[in-house]
Amino acid sequence: MAQVTVSIDGKQYRMACDEGQEEHLIDLAERFDRYVSHLKDSFGEIGDQRLTVMAGIMVMDELSELQKRVKGMESEVLTLRKTRDEALTKADKSDSVMTSALGALAQRMEDLTATLAINKA
DSSP: OEEEEEEETTEEEEEEEOTTOHHHHHHHHHHHHHHHHHHHHHHOSOOHHHHHHHHHHHHHHHHHHHHHHHHHHHHHHHHHHHHHHHHHHHHHHHHHHHHHHHHHHHHHHHHHHHHHHHHHO
């Protein structure tokens, strides 16, 4: 396990993470620190624990909103896939009808050619 030191609200915390995840953990800590700093600027010194809880709730609120957006996008993707599948099915049927019509037309042309050849002879 790798270890990194992150800073939140001016305090250092030593944390463990998987190898290769150090930069990601540092980035997460910096983002969380911005939440804490924003709250501290807004409310002043209201206690470390309260600031941390409030910042955690803000993060969870943001996560909840993103999850709602993802669900909406998943629903939209499902609708688009269904529409695409219906369009492909319709196109396949149209192709089949067109192929049949062209086959019938080709057969009629061959029959006319044969009739003209017989009449010519």
